[in-house]
Amino acid sequence: MLPTNNYRGWKTPRMRRFPPVLAATLLGLLSPAARVALAQDRPLDDLRKLNQSVDALIRKVSPSVVQILVTGYGPLEEGERGNTNTIIGRQRAIGSGFVVEDSGYIVTNAHVVNGAQRVQVVLPNPSTESSLEAALSTRTRIVPARIVGVTKELDLAVIKVDTGKLPALPMADYRKLGQGEMVFAFGSPEGLRNSVTMGVVSAVARQTDPDSPMVYIQTDAAINPGNSGGPLVNVSGEVIGVNTFILSQSGGNEGLGFAIPSGVVGVACGELRKFGHLHRAQIGISMQTITPTLAAALNLPRDYGVVISDVLPDSPAMASGLQIGDVLAVVDRRRAENLPFVAFHFFALEYGQKVHLDVLRGKERLAFDVPVAPPPRDTDQVAALADPEKNLVSTLGILGVEIDQRISAMVTDLRDPFGIVVAARSTGAKVEVPLLTGDVIRTLNGQPMTTLDRLRNALKALSPGAPVALQIQRDQKLLFISFTMD
Numbered sequence: 001m002l003p004t005n006n007y008r009g010w011k012t013p014r015m016r017r018f019p020p021v022l023a024a025t026l027l028g029l030l031s032p033a034a035r036v037a038l039a040q041d042r043p044l045d046d047l048r049k050l051n052q053s054v055d056a057l058i059r060k061v062s063p064s065v066v067q068i069l070v071t072g073y074g075p076l077e078e079g080e081r082g083n084t085n086t087i088i089g090r091q092r093a094i095g096s097g098f099v100v101e102d103s104g105y106i107v108t109n110a111h112v113v114n115g116a117q118r119v120q121v122v123l124p125n126p127s128t129e130s131s132l133e134a135a136l137s138t139r140t141r142i143v144p145a146r147i148v149g150v151t152k153e154l155d156l157a158v159i160k161v162d163t164g165k166l167p168a169l170p171m172a173d174y175r176k177l178g179q180g181e182m183v184f185a186f187g188s189p190e191g192l193r194n195s196v197t198m199g200v201v202s203a204v205a206r207q208t209d210p211d212s213p214m215v216y217i218q219t220d221a222a223i224n225p226g227n228s229g230g231p232l233v234n235v236s237g238e239v240i241g242v243n244t245f246i247l248s249q250s251g252g253n254e255g256l257g258f259a260i261p262s263g264v265v266g267v268a269c270g271e272l273r274k275f276g277h278l279h280r281a282q283i284g285i286s287m288q289t290i291t292p293t294l295a296a297a298l299n300l301p302r303d304y305g306v307v308i309s310d311v312l313p314d315s316p317a318m319a320s321g322l323q324i325g326d327v328l329a330v331v332d333r334r335r336a337e338n339l340p341f342v343a344f345h346f347f348a349l350e351y352g353q354k355v356h357l358d359v360l361r362g363k364e365r366l367a368f369d370v371p372v373a374p375p376p377r378d379t380d381q382v383a384a385l386a387d388p389e390k391n392l393v394s395t396l397g398i399l400g401v402e403i404d405q406r407i408s409a410m411v412t413d414l415r416d417p418f419g420i421v422v423a424a425r426s427t428g429a430k431v432e433v434p435l436l437t438g439d440v441i442r443t444l445n446g447q448p449m450t451t452l453d454r455l456r457n458a459l460k461a462l463s464p465g466a467p468v469a470l471q472i473q474r475d476q477k478l479l480f481i482s483f484t485m486d
Contacts, residue, residue, distance in 0.1 A: 002254045013424050023485050042129065042447075043248060056170065057184065057233075057439075059232055061231070062184055063124050063166060064169045065096065065186045066097050066099070066119055066121045066124070066232060067096060067187075067188045067191075068094065068095045068096060068120070068229060069119070069184065070092065070112060071091070071116065071432075072119075093190045095112030095113075095227045095472065096108065096226065096227055096228060098186070099169065100158075100169065100171075101427050102165045104163060104164075104168065106121065106160070107146070108157050108159060109157060109228045110150045110151060110154070110156055112229045113230065114150075115434060117483060119145045119432075120142050120145070121144075121161050122140055122142050123143060146425050148273055148427070149275065152277070153278065154264060156260065169233070170233060171239050171266050172234055172236070172238035172240045172262050173263075177234075177261075179203060181200070182217055183240065184196055184233050185198075185223050185227060185230065185232050186224045186231050188230070189225065189228070190226050194297065195227075197221045199221030199257075202219055202301065205217070206337075210291070210339070211289055213343030213344065214259035214264075215340040216241075216244065216259060216261070217241045217260075217261055219257065219258075221257060222253040223246050223257035225251075228244060230243045234319060238262075239262050240262050241259025241260070241262055244259055244260050258400050263344075264344070275422075278347075280352055281353075281372045283316045283346070283355060284316055285322060286310035286312075287339060288309045289339045290307050291303070302327060305327055305336060305338070306337075306338070307326070307360075308322060308326045308328065316371045321366075322357070323361065325361070327360040328357060328358075329365065330357050332355060351372055351373065353371075353372045357370060382411060386400070386423035388426075390433035393456060394429070395429070395456070396433050397428060398426060399422075399423045399425075399436055400421065402420060403421060414440065415442075415473055415476075418442070418450045420440065420451075420455055421440065422438065422440070432483070438474070439472075441472055442470075444468065444469075459485075464486060465485060467484055
């Protein structure tokens with residue numbers, strides 16, 4: 001008796017699989033010509049399935065990839081070193097980015113928005129049209145964006161658009177990335193919006209400078225100028241990296257493209273959104289990669305790994321007894337065999353923790369527990385003092401904090417004890433000014449800005465079209481930012 005099924009509804013049945021012996025018997029009943037035709041169709045079916053999978057991937061990823069339009073000022077042409085005739089003019093640049101949170105947060109490269117006075121984002125249009133019709137469509141949706149945070153050290157930036165919910169891309173687990181995996185690069189090479197190329201992971205971790213803590217994913221997927229900031233995704237549509245630079249003698253793609261790994265992007269993105277900068281706790285050391293030549297010259301106990309090249313005065317490292325020339329053997333019970341691992345581990349430390357270090361000093365092996373100190377310039381403590389209403393400078397679109405004795409104690413690298421610290425960016429700026437969180441506004445058109453009221457009144461007194469020059473301090477350097485009142 002056949003078993004009964006008590007289904008309330010019908011479902012499409014799965015295709016029945018014949019036993020291997022029965023399948024072979026049925027295949028033997030076919031004519032030789034039919035068997036040849038069937039064998040020839042199989043590769044075509046596999047290729048069709050691959051095409052369908054790639055098409056599904058592109059449809060999944062493309063709605064989250066944006067084009068970034070940047071307007072600012074910079075050198076119009078590269079001059080020789082020492083040339084005083086450099087021409088500065090208005091520049092326009094095009095880059096790429098992708099949505100990481102549906103509220104409108106977008107990741108791109110720092111060099112894409114560097115020097116920006118105005119940032120705009122071209123959003124993909126949701127379309128039900130065929131691929132050909134969509135590709136030829138001239139409809140665009142351009143929205144203003146504001147810079148949330150930038151780290152030039154990692155070449156990453158986070159910008160924000162206020163357009164409602166946007167589809168976001170998930171981050172892949174970088175630790176599971178394998179050499180030879182198929183990957184896809186999305187972006188706007190040479191300004192050609194909504195482009196995609198395919199390749200493989202040539203190397204999962206490439207260190208282009210032995211003394212740099214940065215590692216990159218190397219890929220042969222075609223990457224060209226304009227791809228910067230776009231996502232490099234795996235076959236699941238997850239971001240494995242941010243396309244950042246190429247090695248090329250011709251200026252175009254030669255199969256040597258590099259992307260910032262998703263593991264770095266995920267950590268940096270969270271801090272840029274929260275603080276507007278990297279919240280770099282530290283113990284007060286600098287490190288370098290050990291080469292055989294360096295090891296022989298300094299008589300180091302081994303010819304690979306990481307050596308401490310500097311110990312800052314009055315730092316936790318100096319107080320703990322670490323010395324220049326110590327070779328790191330273990331960091332928090334993990335072997336310290338390369339600079340990128342050690343640097344990324346320190347990058348993830350937080351103030352108040354202790355880091356355990358085993359070091360080799362000559363023939364001795366020494367252990368240290370070093371407390372982690374806050375960064376020299378704790379900008380997020382300043383940001384916590386800003387009130388969204390009282391500290392708003394609406395014309396510039398910033399929340400500013402007046403420098404007094406308390407702020408001077410927090411911001412220890414001030415050139416002078418006056419000015420306005422940019423604690424955060426806000427929406428609704430009346431003029432596009434490339435200020436970053438942590439900048440200190442010192443003067444406006446040569447006049448010292450010592451209070452928020454003085455800054456607001458000075459801006460209010462300017463007529464439309466009036467030229468403005470702000471002198472600011474950024475990263476211990478003074479520079480001018482000029483713009484015209486709208």
